[in-house]
Each structure stands twice: as C-alpha cells, then as structure tokens.
Amino acid sequence: MARYLAGRAAGVVLILFLVCLFTFIIFFTLSPDPAVMICGKTCTPERIDQIRDVLGLDEPFLAQFSGFLAGIFAGRDYGAGANLVHCAAPCLGYSFQTNQSVWDMVVERLPVSATVAIGAAVLWLFLGIVAGLLSAVKEGTWWDRTAMGLALGGSSIPNYVLALALQYVLVVELQVLPFPQAVPFSDGPALWFQSYLMPWLVLATGYACLYARLTRANVIDTLAENFMRTARSKGLSPALTMRRHALRPALTPIATIFGMDFAALLGGALITETVFGLNGVGKMAADSIAKNDQPVIMAVTLLAAFFVVIGNVVVDLVYTRLDPRVRITAR
Amino acid sequence: APNSGTGTGSPAAAPATGGTVHVLAKADFSHLDPVRGFDGGVNNFYRLIYRGLTMFGAGPGAEGTKIVPDLATDTGTPSDGGKTWTFTLKDNLFFEDGTPITSEAVKFGFSRTFDPEAGIGSPYGKLLLDAPKDYQGPYLDGDLDTIETPDDKTVVFHLKKPFADFPSALALANFTPFPKGTGAGAAFDTKPIASGPYKVASHQRGSSLKLVRNPQWKPETDSVRAAKPDAFEWTFGLDPATIDERMLAGQGTDADAIGPSIQAATVARVQQPQIKQRTLSGLNGCTTYMSLNTTKKPLDDVRVRQAINHAINKDTVVAGMGGSALAAKGTSIQPPTIAGRVDYDPYPYNVEQARKLLAEAGLADGFSLTLDTRPDPKMAAVAVAIQDALKQVKIDLKINNIDTSTFYEVIGTPAQQHDAAVTGWCPDWASGATFLPPLFDGRNITAKGNANLAQIDDKAINERIDEIAAMTDVNEANAAYGELDKEVMKQAPIVPLAYEKLILVVGSNIAGAYQSSSFSGGIDLISVGLAKPTK
Amino acid sequence: MSKLLVVEDLNVTFPTTRGPVDVVKDVSFTVGRDETVGIVGESGSGKSMTSLAIMGLLPEGATTRGSIRLDGAEVLGASARELRRLRGDRMSMIFQDPLSSLNPYYTVGLQIEELYRAHRGGSRAAAREVGLPDPERRARHYPHQFSGGQRQRIMIAMALVCSPSLLIADEPTTALDVTVQAQILRLLADLRGQSGMGMVFITHDLAVISSIATRVLVMRRGEQVEYGTAEQVFAEPRHDYTRMLLDSIPRIDDPLDEVSA
C-alpha cells in the first residue's frame, strides 16, 4: 500500500511536470506575444521589446521555465532596483494584466469554485442516482420513460442556454430568485444559498442526466444478478435491498466518473461561472485566456491538472475499496 | 422596491445630492493606476478619483470633447511656437491623504509615464516631451529635467517639437499628479491616492469596487465635476445578457444602476415606452472598417480597392451589427463625433460600378481574398455580410478567424497579416490628430504592433500629415484633417463599414445621465446621479 | 393442525419467442411442521422453479397459476410488503448456485448479519454450526475467497440464521464432502426437531433424501410423477421414471468395470 501510494505520488509529480512543460512549450512556440496585447493600440517595436524585457519574455525557454519552477518551490524575485518585489514560495508569478500575485488570485477564487462544485455535485449525485434508481426499479413505466426523456433532453441543452433560460424564468418572469451574485456565506446563509442556487442547478443538470442514465443501466443489470434474488429472499426492506445490494455494484463505474467530473469542476466551471458572474477559477481562466495573461493561464492549468490527477488517484483507491475482487490484484 | 416601475423622470433631469450609483459591468478595470490603464471605460472612471491639469468638458455632444482646465487655472500658455507649455495650478488642492497638490506632484505624475514597467498607458508622454532618450522614469532615474517647476504653482513642459493639441493630451489620465515618491511597483493598482471627488473604499478584484466621497476634494476648485452621489458601487464580471435583463427589470438597487450598451437581441425589448424613456442612445465615436492590404495583389490596384468599396452593402453590415439601432452606415474614415469631420460618401453601394472597375483592372472573373477577423459574434456577422456582398462581384472571401487574444498581434504584424481585416479605431480625443496619422502615415509601418493595416505609404499623405501637425490653430488643423480624410479615401485603403452606436438603459432613478463623446459614448460618470437618493 | 405449506396445482410459465413454455405443471404437495418433503427428479424438471415460486422470487416474465399457502395465508399474489415480512424470517431458501447468489461486494459476515438484523431473533451461532473453521476471521472474507463447499455452507448459515418455520433447500449439499454433508444433515434434523421447522429439500442424492425426507415428490419435465412417503417411493415406486431413477444410482460397492487399458 505504502509503495503503491509512493509510486502514484511520483506519477502525480511527473504528470504535473509534463503538463507544465508542455503548456510552457505551447506558450513559447505557438501562443501570441502578450507584450503586444499589453502594448495597446499605439505601439512601437521598442515598447514591445521593453515590455518583453520587463516581463522576462525575452529570456530563453529554459531560463523562463526553470524560473517558473523555481518560483513554485523557492519563490523568486521580480523586477530590479526600486521596483524589486520578492514573491514567496509557492510563487506563481504576477498577472501580466493586473499585477496581482497569481497565488493570491487563486486562493481568493478557489472557495467560489469549490462552493459551486460541491453544491452542484451534491445536487447531481442526489438527483441522478435517485432518478436512475427509480427508473430502473420502475423500468418501462411512464415514470421511467418521462425521467429518461428528460435526462436526454437535459443533456441536449447546452449549459449556457439552460443558464439564461433558467434566469429568465426564475428571476425575470416568476421573480422567485434575485439575480445571481456571488454572496459570501458571511452575508447570511439564506442569501448565500439563493445566490448559488442557479449555478448549482445549471451545472447539476447535465451531470445528473448522465448519472441518471448510467445508474439506471447499471442497476438494471445488477437487478438481474442472482445475488439480488438472495437479497430479496432475506426480506430486507426495499430501501436497504436497493441501497446496499443493487447500488454498490451499479455505482462503482459512477464513482470513476464522479471523481473525474468533480475534480475537473474544482478546476473551475468556465461557462457557468461566466454566465452567472461568479468570480471563481473558471472565470479567471476564461478571462486570462481572452487576455492571454500567461502567468494566470499557467496557474489555472496547473491547478486544474493538480485536481484531475489527484482525483484520478482517489478514484483508483476508492475503486479498490469499493470492489473487493479488484483489491486482491491492486499492487 | 422604492424606485422601480414608474420612472421619476428622464435620465436627463438634474440629479439630487446623495445616494449610491450602481454600475453593472462585464469586466473589472484593468488598472486603477492611471499610468497603466488606457481605454474609454477606465478613463471615464479615472475622472472620479483623479484630476489632471486639463480635462474633457462635461456635457452631451461637443461639450464633452471640449478641453477645459481642471487643476490648472487655464488650458495652458504655449510659447516658443508651441514647443513650451506653461500651466499654473489653482489654490486649495489636496490629495486624499491631505498633501497639497503642487507643481512637483504634477511633474512626478508626468514622469511616471516613462517608467518601463508602469508606463504602459498612452504613449504621448514619451512621444511629446523632450526627455533624455534613455530616461526610465522617477523610480529608476530620478527627476526629469525637461519639466520645470519654478514654484509650487507653476509647471513648464518642454516638448520635442511644437504640438498645438498638448492640452488635449494632458487631459488623459496618464498624467495624473501624485505625491512625489509614491506609487512604486503596482502600489496604485491596489491603493490609489485620490485627488478627485471620490476615493476607493474597497476593491475586490473582478467582483466589486466601491468609491466614497474624498473629503479633501474641495468643490469650489472644480467647476466641471458635479459629483452628486455619495458613493459609487461597481459590480464586475456580469454576463452581458444578465446585465440587460437586470437593467430592463430594474428591481431593487438596479433602479439606481447604469450599465454598458445592450445587445442586439435586447433592442426589440427596449421599445416599450416605460423602458424607452430611460434609454440613451448615441455613437461610440469609433469607426469600424475593413482594411485592405495595399501590398498584396490585386489589392495594390486602387481600382480593385475602390470596387470593393462600391460592392459592399453597408446595410447588411449594419444589420449584422445589430441593425440601425446599434450602428450607422460608415462613409468617411472619421466618425461623426470628430471635430472638423466632413460628411461625404465617396463610394456609395453600386455593384455595377464595382464590376466596371474590376473589369478595368482585368479582374472581371473575380479573385479570392482572405479576411482576418475575430470570433466575436458581431465581428463574425460583419465578416459574413462582407463575404455575402463580395460574392456578387465574384470575389471569393475566405474568413480567417483569429483568436481574440491574438487578433491584434497578428494583424499588427505585416508578415502575418492577410489581405484584409475587420477592425475598428477610436480616437484618443475627438480630433483627426489621433485618427488619421496613426492609421495612414506610411512612416508608422512597423514590423510589429503596426496600426497602418493598409500599409499605405503615400508621400503626399505623409507630407500633409506633417503640415497639419505643425499647425498651431487647433480648429484649422481639424478642418485640414477633414479634407485629408477625403484625400486618403481617394486611395481607398480601407472600407469604412459602420459607426457603432450604444443603447444604454439606465435605472429609473438615474438622473443627469448623458453620453460622453470622449469616453466611447459611455455615461459621463462625473455628472450622473440619482433623482431621489434613498438613505 | 393445519399444514405449514400447501401447494396446489402450481403452474409456472415462461414466455419465449416460440410461445409460452410451462416449466411447472400442476404440482401439488404439502409440508407439515416438523416434516421434510424431498423433491427429486430430472435436471431441468422445474424443482428450482417450484421453490422459487414458493418464495415469490421467480425471474421476471414468469407467470404462475395455482395456490401456495403458508400457514393458511396465500403467498401467490401476496403484496410485496407481505412477502418481505415472510421471507428470511418465516421462510428462507438455500439457493442452488452459491457463488452467484452471494453478493461479491460484501463480506460474508455482513451478508449473514444483515438478515439477522432485519428480523431479529434466531440464532447467530448458525455460522459456527455449519462447520466453517475459524468463523470470526472468515466472516471478514469475501465470497470469492471461499471454496465451493464453503460458500454453500455460508448459504446454509444464512438461511438458518433466523430460525425460519419453512426452509427450502435447493441442492444444499452437492458441493460438500460426505462428512460435512452428514454434519449438515444432522444440524437440519436437529433444527426440525427443536423448532418444528418444515423443510423442502431438493437434491439428486437419493440416499440423502431417503435418510432425511418424510415424504418425496418426484418430478419430470415439469410434472409431478410421483408423490408419497419416503418409504413408499423408495420401496414401492409406482412410476417407471422413479424406478428408472432408483436403478441409475451408482453403487459404491460396484467396482469399475475394467474397460480401459
């Protein structure tokens, strides 16, 4: 176990390093020159050179890359003379656009993304699994057809359409919710809840649809197993029969997907955060891409990669826990 | 809700003192440090917290582009044929922290534009002032000798060459005075030192910004800023469609709110009388145009460029930009808000004429062109409209989408630029001086960051530009630019497509709102206020 | 005293593309308290289907006709809730295929435990009595870690844990060696004596049937060909099939006829 974990940790570090390296290479070779963007409309070549110099963009690839890595582990200095600033480890640099410390930006925005992700995940797991389970149990009934039709419809509607439509109906027409705004929890739980409700709903819909259909398919398969007959022969309550015997085998594949989906969401829900004006990592990513703010892009990339890789490790660990037959072969 | 539904009057009514004006915005300001930020939106905002020697006037139409004194007693005295400018400061001027605003502060503020890291705003400081060639700003190189401060109230600028429009340049916020020695690094981006009627109370990057009154600002020293509300509050990061919905609904504090221009899809919804009466509409002062790369075949032939000018149906272009409510047909290079601009239409829509010109050029069978554009819906619509129009004259237009973040870099690099590009230009102030020379002076063509997209290098035009720049009478110069516009269009290096309009819906409690021609048609923040402030 | 279980004219039908197939046809028998009815017969003759019908656990699609009464109450067509109350507690079943009948995701300990918890009562010592060595440790193991016979004993333990009044055992000892089998048969006989448990015992081992069953039902192709006391069926079989079956029993004292080299 310890050896396995050590191996995985090494893998995580390797992947993160590769992601950094490749992202850096893309910027270095393919991506636009941020100096030009900063330079603005009345721009001279000298000014571009000057900006490149200030941002360190004129250095060779390896110097830039090692500087970036060194910053993460040991911190680094920016500028010279009176303008010198020390950026303590873990240093992700400063935004080209706003000069903010990228680490601070991430720390500030992560809670918003996490709130969005966790709330939505709770919602979609609940909705998806309950709907899928009910549909499986009532296979072929009108409930099953309706739920699965809705699930298909839900997955055919893009996020942004749903977001705006929901806003139109709930806020503009019915006026049951205020216009969404990121309200911190300290402003009162009710307000906070209201403000995140729509993002949760929107994000959860797409996932819930997938999870409902997957749950249904897997539960139907499981229900046909002989051990379900045994469970029924025990006279357990239907809830317990379902939850314990049918759901666990059916949910193991869903655990895999959930790990991936949730980890990806922690790295920011780009569209939803943008549409609802939530100041999370996703919006930061969208903004930084639009403005070619490379330090910020690097940071969100690294953050998302970190979550994804860790998510995958967790999924693998959970999987061997969930399915005892797998455990025996897991090194 | 106290102020929703029934409007308390038109947006133009005089505002009362007090209350909080809310502003709904898509994105946060790039920088609070005025030496760094430089665009219509942020310049409009800077006027609330910063003061300069001169400023743009307050009022609709031409009022808003007039240069008026701010900290200075007048708009400056030129001498030495316009090479030296002297300004005198008013009395009783203080910064937010109580330090008096002196000539030293003016000089310090101006010299900040030379800092290699901070001075990324407008280029005029370096372009105009006769500073040592390698001067790197006050933080690295100390004082700047070419700005004299004979006493606390007098400041004298020495320019490289005569520049009649210098007071206009000084109206830009980049030259905001600051107490000597402050603002190193990015200090002002987080904690600016206000000199205007408001100061920053709190700023959460990307989500909100709150301004409150600056008690050190003395109204009697300021004849331009009305500064009626007690506070301003920005909400950033909102989706455009959401902003439109909120402005239409006008619930709660949204009644006290102003926002950016509505989207095309919302135009039909602002036609109801209750909403229409709180709607402002006007030009944004920019020109949307298609540049034609005169170095590429067959665009090097003026007849081909003229034919393209004739062939493009600007009505469909306007439709693509959101219809007549959101754009007007473009005819001349300079938009109608520019002083001295002549209204004329050198190339009316005429397919026959276009065919004839192409036939003359030996291209009756058409050819193909590549158009650089951004994947922005509006730009895409314009590109498709052009494509559709050029089909009639057998020109096969290929659309090359360039990611928004790289677009300007690509088209500004002659080596990468294709045959044509759809883009726009806004002047820094309302005269031809910041419109025609950057776009059509052949000597400005650079290998990177090029603005002369047509790459036209015409001796006559270049010379004329120098002549006009040397004129000391601003009005005379403006009139000359109007004529130069015609001269340039004879060469047809670009196709003026449209002048974009803004439609602004304001909250029902908003008063004193008008569009300022100096800030891309945005609502002039120093005059806006509330009709009935609630406490 | 009323009978514990009365099965009357039971029919089980499966739909197939070639029309409905009757896998159980008009089967009738009764089980009294403290009585064991043995069912023997051809493989595929409907023995398991009959027992599943009693438990109300027939696979989806199967239809039933007839009547099954447990303690006088009709089981066929009883509500799900009613059945649930009966199952595990009043009647329980040992399934034929132990590996696929155990949930691979849970330890066997939990699978036995949950039944006990659901109905309370009963004896938890069952696990020990089926002869699994080291029950405490093995309870933490998963089904795939057991041998065939051990799984079968787990199934038996599970069925007995709540001391049901009716036990249906579908080939419960096929995977057990004869010593363990004898031990299990003794255990079942004891339970029958102590708590008056009735039992339906399905097996192919006629010797086992003869030692445990009070009455015997012989099935073939879904039909019941013979039904009577053990003694009558074994000593005076009436049907040809029964005779044939009894004649086919391999004999331990018959040595291998030497044919191969």
Add this chain to the structure above:
Amino acid sequence: MTLLRAKDLTKRFVARGPLGAKAGFTAVDRVCFDVRLGETLAVVGESGSGKSTTARMIAKLLEPSEGTLEFEGEDVTHAKGAALARFRGNVQVVFQDPFSSLNPRHTVERILMAPLVYQGIAPNGSRRAHAKELMERVGLNPDHSLRYPVQFSGGQAQRIGIARALAVNPKLVICDEAVSALDVSVQAQVIELLRRLQRESGFSYVFIAHDLAVVRQIAQRVAVMSEGRIVELGTTGQVFDDPQDEYTRTLLAAIPRIDPEWERRRRERA
C-alpha cells in the same frame, strides 16, 4: 505414459487485513501426483481442502506459488505464447460453479462454439451444427441453442460447461464437481459419455467429486486431500477397500445409503 505431472505444487493466498496487514494462508501444500494417458484420476476430500485450487493450477489458470507442472514431458509451469496455446488446446476444464463460469451475455451456441473459435478449429460441418450436436450429447435440447445461461436450470448449466470442455478434442479434462448437479439418470448418461470418450479417443480426466460412488465407478486411481495435502493416493480398489489414512476412513464411513430394507423391497417388486 505420464500425461501430466505435478510436483510440489503449492498455493498461498495473501489475505489483506483492514490496515494492509498481510496474512498468508496455504491452500495447497506441496502436492505431487501424475496423470497417465487415458486414465481417470479422482480427487476427493474435505470441502475447502484445496481441490479446486489444485485444479486451477494444473489448468494453468492460477500461478502456483511453488512447484512445477509438466505436460507430456514438457515443463509448462511458466509456459507462454505458442506453448501455452498448445497446452490450452490439450487441457480443458469443467468448473465447479455452473453459472459463474458461463458468460451471461453469450448464447449457449456462442459459448459452445467459443473453444473452436478461440483455437481456430473448423469441425466437419458448421460450428453451429457442432454446438447443437454437443448439446444433444449432454442431454440438452438443441432447440435451446439461442438461449442465455440464465434461462437454464442448474443441472443444465452444468451440462453446458461439460459440453464446452468437450467441444475441442482435449487430451485432459479437469472436471471440478462436474456432475454434482445432475440427477442420477442424466449423471449416468454423462458418465457414460465421458467413459466412451476415454475409450474411443483416449481422454484423461482429473475428476474432482464428493460422490464417492461416482468416483468408484469412473476412476482408476484416487487421491484424497485434506487441509491442502494429499493424504492418500492409490488405485481405486486400494483406497476404497483398504484405506490407509484416518481421514479416508472417516470419509468412507460417512457415505449416506438408502435404507437397505427399502432397497430389498423394491428389488423384489421389480
């Protein structure tokens, strides 16, 4: 001639405790035996004594922890590639658990054709006909060839497993309680089939069973296992008539019998 020789086969299972602590358990302990060509070796013994584990190891489905395995004189303990393929073609297995060893998503026909397909064997006539013929041989209705495993009874499923093992012409068939779920008449039929194949094609069997009567009928030699070890190995006659080991004696004593009185009465009536 020796077909298969197992030398010191040992299998240890490592069970993981809740905290990753390992506990070793030796399921099969230094087992040695050989199977001769055309012979039936029966393996009997206590439940959980390691019979199936041994069977899995000699079928090369489980890596032995120790020991070697020879087939036709060739060491196949670590056989791979072509050698393994050859081995697979020669050794077939009937599994103890009938349903678990049948792919629930395949029709019987497909299950029965699988060995042919996997080993690239084309029988005379079509594979499908071959599958139907196999079904008939083990007493299944060939019309049911398109059914799925769940649609069969336990005994029928077991016969599908037997039919699958016989689909190719193996030299050795390992039968792990292959007839336990069959009624005696079908059992007799299947045993007869196995013996005929042995006579005609020289099949060898490793026959694991609990039914000692069946063992006596079919096996030439018997191995008795207890707690992972072979405690006795000898000809059927020796083991049954003169058991040496204590456990073997207990085993033989526990065989259930029909009341001899009933037997007698029935014979008299007939």
Add this chain to the structure above:
Amino acid sequence: MTVAAHSQQVAGAPATSGRRVAGALLHDKAAVLSSAFLALIVLMAICAPLISLITGHGPNDFDTAAVDTDLGGVPHGPLGGISAQHLLGVEPQNGRDILARIAYGARVSLVIALAATALTTLLGVVLGLLAGFYQGWADQVICRVMDFLMAFPALIFMIAILSSLPQGNRPVLLVVVISVFGWPYLARVVRGQTMTLVNREFVEAARASGASTGALVFKEILPNLRSSLIVMTTLAVPGYVGTEAGLSFLGVGVVPPTPSWGQMIASSVGWYAVDPMYFAIPGTFLFLTVLSLTVLGDRLRAAFDSGEAA
C-alpha cells in the same frame, strides 16, 4: 442448393441473429420511428443543396427583408419568422433561412459528433480494456497517458494549435483533437469495470478454452460493458455537438459562415427572450437525434439480449 448452403455457412452467426434482431426491431414502433428520424436527418444532410434549390434559400443567403433592422434584427412575423417563404423561420439580424442552415448544419455537426464519438469510443474502449485487463505496466503506461491527457489544458492547446494551423480540413482536425482529449474519460470507466470483470469465473473459463488476450477482452468482457457504453456514447453525441459549437465560438471550430447546429444553438443564446424559436428549432433537432440514437441503442440491446425469450 449448394449456393444456399454455402451462403448460410459464410454468413454464420450474424445472419440468423441479424435477421432475428431486424425482425424484432421492425415490430417495435419506437425503434421504427427512431430509425425513420435518423434516416430523415441523414437524407436532409445529403440533400441539403436540393432543399436549398427547392426553397430558393441558400444557407448563407441574407434576407434583410425578413428581419426588422430597426429592432436589432428580430425576424418579422410570429414564431421566428416562420412563413411559406421560410418554413422554419429565419435567423435574426441577417435573415438567413433556418431550414437551409439546419440541413447544411447537419452535415458538419453530425459528421463531427458521430465521428468523434466513434473515435473516442474506439480509443476509450480498446485502451480502457487493455489497461483494466493487464493491470501491470501496460495499465501504468496507459493510465499515465490518460492522466496526462486529462490534466492537460486541452482548450488552451486547441486554441493555440488550431489557430496556428492552416484552415485545411477543419472538421477532420476537430474530430482528431476532440477524440485525442476525449477518450480517457470513457477509458477510465471501461478500465474500472474491466478490472472487476477480469476476475469473473467466465473469463477464466474462456481462458481455459484457449482464448487469446484479444478474444478475452473483446469477446468475453466487452459485451458485459454494454450498458455503460450505450449510455456514455449516446450522451457523447450532444456533448460533442456542444464542443464543436464552443470551439467555433472561440474561433477554432468550423469557419463561418458554414453552419453547424452547435453554432446555431450557441448564437441563439442571447435571443432566448425575443426569438425563442431560434433556439428551439436546432435544439429540437439535436434532441430528437439523440433521442433516436438512444432509443435505437436500447432497443438493439434488448433485441440482441432477448435470445429465445423475447
């Protein structure tokens, strides 16, 4: 006679089971309707030029007369400008015919979505199965590659790569890029379930029957993954339609004015309050397509499953 016998032999198993399945599907109303709808869409895509010819509207022809340019370009008339002229109405602002754009858009959207789905499914299933089956270094390698692809900022990469590549054949490029980054999602699910199935006894049985690794993985294990696969692949279709739209929106998708359903839906977003039909029409087409695919997938599975007991 010989011919018949021969053909029966060659066709082998699929012939009879294929015929049986087809027969079962023909009796199923939902399956027939779904197939009919899919056929209609394919036909529409193929005959798009014909549709334009009949209606007289090309997919990129402006019709400013059909929209009100003074009102931001809303279509004249109710229901998004549905009229005898424009059977499914027109786009706001420029008045392009929606029917023509739907027909042409089907080409791009369906080709991209279906091809990307096919490719991701292929890659995901094959690599997922192998990783789950071997569980040794092969698993390690495949898993690390998956980790990398999933952790990699695909969007940034696509923008950088696609915008610096020549226009070329965009749809092909899109399919490749989407698939390369898309397969690990499915592969991980497949891998997980495979790890469970590998230990099942029937796999062991097949191994004993002499099955090669390939046969074990694809013939024995794969059929048992069907349920998850059907769900994931059918839902991947709308997902990829959306991805294409998103990429187009970022300027790296198909080049305007080429219509695609995703782009139509994306550009309809702002108009939801004024011209809901603009969204409803492409949205409905997408929904019905996915619904048809799902129903057909479900029914196919049921028909294959039923065996004798359908």
